[in-house]
Amino acid sequence: MANSSPTKCVIIGAGPAGALAALYAARRGWDVEVYELRGDLRDASTTPLNFTKSINLALSERGINAMRQSGSDDLLETVLSETVPMYGRMIHGKSSSRLSEESQQYDVHGRFLRAVDRAILNKLLLNEVEALPNVKLHFNHKLTGADLRKRKAWFEQQPSRKPETADGAQAHQKQDASRSTEIEVDFDLILGCDGAHSSVRYHMMKSVRMDYEQSYIDTLWCEFTIPPAASASHTTPSARDGFATSPNHLHIWPQSDKMFIAIPSTDKSFTCTLFAPSADFTSLEKYPDGFLPFFQANFPGAADLVGRAELRKQFLENPHLPLISVKCSPHHHGSAGVILGDAAHAMVPFYGQGMNAGLEDVRVLFQHLDAHPSNMQGRAKALEGYSAERVPDAHTINDLALANYWEMHAGVTSPLYLLRKKVEEFLSDKVPVTGFATQYSRVSFSNQRYSEVAETVARQGRILVGGMLGTVLLSAMGWAAWWAWRYHKTGHSTMKTADGFAGLSMLWERVGRMLN
Structure with missing residues (x-):
């Protein structure tokens, strides 16, 4: 009832x-x-x-x-x-002494995130x-x-905080009312x-x-701001519509163990975040004169977008905060x-x-x-x-x-990661009957349960690796057959043929390790 x-x-x-x-x-x-x-x-x-x-x-x-x-x-x-639509990541770097920008779309079907x-x-x-x-x-x-x-x-x-009087003192209140x-x-x-x-x-x-589990990773973060183009001393080639750089990307300056990111805001500024090991923060706090060289070496172009003087000022004034992870059941x-x-x-x-x-x-x-x-x-x-x-x-x-921390600061430049992404996007776009989709698109652009996403992506991975291994195996078998036929025809010894297959076996093991 x-x-x-x-x-x-x-x-x-x-x-x-x-x-x-x-x-x-x-x-x-x-x-x-x-x-x-x-x-x-x-x-x-x-x-x-x-x-x-x-x-x-x-x-x-x-x-x-x-x-x-x-x-x-x-x-x-x-x-x-x-909100501001973000269609992908913009990877910032330096190539041949010149600053570079590389766009990586989030989704082959054009779906996007919204910065808010x-x-x-x-x-x-x-x-x-x-x-x-x-x-x-x-x-x-x-x-x-x-x-x-x-x-x-x-x-x-x-x-509630009482209003202040003209001389800055708080308005009079009774003692018991303040408790x-x-x-x-x-x-x-x-x-x-x-x-x-x-x-x-x-x-x-x-x-x-x-059951309760709380942990911190050895990474701290600090917030920065890139001002609108009208107030910025520098802009990038992708800047438009009053933004100092592309307004429709999540910007990443990746490094092996750290990164700097920037997310657009509706006021044409960017909210930026430095993620780095705690040791880096300790060093920069102790030796602030090394801050600009640190940024120029690791995040080329970012300091000029924020403003060199403003960058150091914001680092000293804004808190350096930990990243917590909590699981419970x-x-x-x-x-x-x-x-x-x-x-x-x-x-x-x-x-x-x-x-x-x-x-x-x-x-x-x-x-x-x-x-x-x-x-x-x-x-x-x-x-x-x-x-x-x-x-x-x-x-x-x-x-x-x-x-995904690895993907953001390392995977975005990994050839194997990018290859798998291209294969999955190709199958999703050209052969939709396969049901393939990237993990990122399943997480960000669907309502599929997270646990089901992980299971589906793991199954896709096994299929892709199996297909790649099968392709390599067939190619290797064809190559081996041709090699044996050639050496047999030219009169080489059986021992040399055996040595050739041993070399092929070593090649096969190396390929297997690479794919795993």
């Missing part, structure tokens, strides 16, 4: 995943309350948790599809109007949510405790959308036998709680799927909830089904994101 009163849903975190979850829940008639640790994220003065603008986001099909199914007719169109500013996306989602009568937004609220068995949560309500107050909130279902260091996950682990607690987005599967940013996976979490969760009755028993089955589906997918994309 369905509950007579609407489900009360408490959502922790007002980022993109939390805002979209609130929208999905409200569209189903639930009473929704969203609690956010920070101030209103639509306010430019609100400081992000990592004290930086954060890496620009690459919106792909999974995130788009999640918004498409939100029940808000104009939301997706409004969001897409604030996280703050703009968050603002549009929160505006959509706030307009609904059954949603309440609470900012400056810190989750201090949660009992999922009793379905209660406690929040510390932070005092935090604690409130207690009841809920039927709590959704943890509160990031990699999730408080909901922490409290959930007290009563759930949750399960993602739910009975019928009372579930974690989504980075709270469930924080990942390194090298596949551009962190936000997309978080938005897809919302769609998949409510797909399971819609398939069961709205009572506690039905919700428990829905959350169990959600965890069973989402955990393997989350673990897979977490691993793929880490592996």
Whole structure:
């Protein structure tokens, strides 16, 4: 029997995943309350948790599809109007003392990613949510405790910052008004959308036998900005439409263990990120005079796009941040709680799927909830089904994101990687009946489960390697037959023929090692 009163849903975190979850829940008639640790994220003065603008986001099909199914007719169109299409990667380098640019398309069928500013996306989602009568937004609220068995949560309500007077002093306020107050909130279902260091996950682990793994890679990142062409001292040959370089690419300056990337913004600037081993950051912090030579040697042309003086200034002023990876299982607690987005599967940013996976979490969760009755028993089955589906997918994309770091800074210049990509794209385009597609296109331009993508791509790889080995084998057998016939005809000894086949065997082993 369905509950007579609407489900009360408490959502922790007002980022993109939390805002979209609130929208999905409200569209189903639930009473929704969203609690956010920070101030209103639509306010430019609100400081992000990592004290930086954060890496620009690459919106792909999974995130788009999640918004498409939100029940808000104009939301997706409004969001897409604030994006910049990226049709591929632009690989920057230096050849014969000249700077070079090489475009690599993402998809043989012309599909593309969309660069979006996280703050703009968050603002549009929160505006959509706030307009609904059954949603309440609470900012400056810190989750201090949660009992999922009793379905209660406690929040510390932070005092709002008071306006300043003309002389810079804060306006007078009573002593007790400046203190935090604690409130207690009841809920039927709590959704943890509160990031990699999730408080909901922490409290959930007290009563759930949750496997949990947290790790950092030996790479730090720092943010930079390339200004619009009108303000830039240098541009590249691909610059157009007021951008200092091509506006329709994700730009990469690759090196063996580091890279510099740039993603376009709607204001014609580029948000850039340096990824490098922690030892490089330590050295540059200790010897800042070596910063420009470091950039010129590793990322030719990038310093001039940012501006040489500005480059050093931004490196010294912007934080140098770690990259965290989180895996856990399960993602739910009975019928009372579930974690989504980075709270469930924080990942390194090298596949551009962190936000997309978080938005897809919302769609998949409510797909399971819609398939069961709205009572506690039905919700428990829905959350169990959600965890069973989402955990393997989350673990897979977490691993793929880490592996894609190699593709971005090394694979983009690897002949074998590029050969496989060309073969798969050729089969996808010219022989679609084979069902072949690159891993990147499956991840970025489809809604196929991440775990199924990995299995399908592994099967494709075995077929391709088998085909290549078969081709090499047939060619080698033909060559060997011709060689034996020739030497037999010219009267060479059997011993020399045997030596020839031994040489062929060594060649075969070498080819096998190369393909593997």
